[in-house]
Amino acid sequence: MVVESQRNTSIASHHHGNDIVEADTGHARLHELGYKQELKRDLSVVSNFAFSFSIISVLTGITTLYNDGLQYGGPVVMIYGWFIAGLFTMFVGSSMAEICSSYPTSGGLYYWSAMLAGPSWAPFASWITGWFNIIGQWAVTTSVDFSLAQLTQVIILLSTGGKNGGGYEASKYVVIGLHGGILLLHAILNSLPISWLSFFGQLAAAWNVAGVFVLMILIPVVAKEKASAKFVFTHFNADNGEGINSRIYIFVIGLLMSQYTLTGYDASAHMTEETKDADKNGPKGIISAIGISIIVGWVYILGITFAVTDIPYLLSKENDAGGYAIAEIFYLAFKSRYGNGIGGIFCLGIVAVAIFFCGMSSVTSNSRMAYAFSRDGAMPFSSVWHKVNKQEIPINAVWMSAFISFCMALTSLGSLVAFEAMVSIATIGLYIAYALPIFFRVTLARKSFVPGPFHLGRYGVLVGWIAVLWVITISFLFSLPVSYPISGATLNYTPVAVGGLLVFTIGWWVFSARHWFKGPVKNIQV
Secondary structure, three states, rough: HHHHHHHHHHHHHHHOOHHHHHOOOHHHHHHOOOOOOOOOOOOOOHHHHHHHHHOOOHHHHHHHHHHHHHHOOOOOHHHHHHHHHHHHHHHHHHHHHHHHOOOOOOOOOHHHHHHHOOOOHHHHEEEEEEEHHHHHHHHHHHHHHHHHHHHHHHHHHHOOHHHHHHHOOOHHHHHHHHHHHHHHHHHHHHHHHHHHHHHHHHHHHHHHOOOOOHHHHHHHHHHHOOOOOOHHOOOOOOOOOOOOOOOHHHHHHHHHHHHHHHHOOOOOHHOOOHHHHHHHHHHHHHHHHHHHHHHHHHHHHHHOOOOOHHHHHHHOOOOOOOOOOHHOOOOOHHHHHHHHOOOHHHHHHHHHHHHHHHHHHHHHHHHHHHHHHHHHHOOOHHHHHOOOOOOOOOOOHHHHHHHHHHHHHOHHOOOHHHHHHHHHHHHHHHHHHHHHHHHHOOOOOOOOOOOOOOOOOOHHHHHHHHHHHHHHHHHHHHHOOOOOOOOOOOOOOHHHHEEEEEHHHHHHHHHHHHHHHHOOOOOOOO
16 A cells, blocks of 8 residues: 555656656655766666566576586585575675665665765775676676677587587687677667666566576476486485585585576666665665575576486587587487477577576666766776766766676686686675675664665664675685696686785775775765
8 A cells, every 4th residue: 555655646746747856765865865866767666676687587697507506516506505595695685775775876885885884984995895896797797698608609509410410619719709799789788778778677587587487397398308306306416527525515616506696686776776766666676686586596496407317418528519508408308309409499599588688787787887986986087987878878888898898708718717717706706795885784884874764673783794704605615626636727716816806906095096086976965
């Protein structure tokens, strides 16, 4: 009933033209925080949810990293590990939602850090959080669009006869070309007005849910050989071929698939300046995106795993899909029943479209972050990046984000190890940016934090600490070696990449930025 009366208020205020400004709580709060409304406030709570949900995109994360899940622990790690990662992700998301309700601005995390760390620490806190957030986001876009390029290459390989039937295997240069083409399309789509993006975002969310349900039913039904329930719920694959025998160690590494998937929901915060009643709807977007992803993702893992019978064969570079496990599962399911794998290739197409939408929403979120960060003067050539065009889109930030994501993927030409380090920034770098404002909320701002309409009450500090400790834990776990004996080729470069990022941001701060970066800059007098 409350919602009904709110809706009537906003409908009534539409008729009065300018009164809409007063009726929107998110707009009023943005004004209190000292920012003028420059972006178009047109998104409903459903659209806000859709952006985060399509960036989390269970079809993207699980499909891309299913190989890792199978190799490190197999069914048990994926089926149960998903809930462990999901539960702790919900703690992180709930804390973020609480802060988002109090500070609904496009800057999101780095703005929150500045507000929560107090005046003396604000510039440094927002500087570190902002750079980890923006570079983490660029790494997400890079890895999402690169995985789409790789999947496209596998689809071409299977369509031309598969690896054992003389199929076309693209070189790494062709894959980079595909990656560049995909980013170009994403930049063009993100140059459209927000009403278009909102439509695509909702389409993407619907596609992710529908796609999961089609695949989880279709694949096990079509597959001639199915796994037993015993296998799906109790089989632990300790044979990883990487010299790791400890089951706990294997379980921990296998969690990466789940944790990599459940990331990117800061998008709801970055879209708050374009969301109606953002101090209520931003938090709802974050929580619902995580909650629905946990359920839908688990269902997807379950359905696909019922079609797994021979783990070593699925992981073998010699199978028709060249070792891309999910592609091989889809292909074999149809080939075994119908004599050809066309249906399986079609199913991969469903996943490819989901990944395409995921990359598109990623660029949207990136550009809003770049817009806000440069509005506060944190980036080189800031005045260029926060320009807004006639459609109220931060157009330069969109194209810069796509360009940087392309450059980041060029590391794959040198070595896949370097590229994997980039992907690790997408999980760890981003989660560190998530944890920093939460850390300030439970330490420096424990007494002074003023909650918005959505809050956790007396549990806020407890939930915050659990979130911070989880991020510290995964940062450590995902820096562990994933292969023994350790050599240059098998070293896990995550700590090198994340450490390098830390040295870069702190070094830049000490030598230069502390003299000119003052933290978030108000652009109206309150």
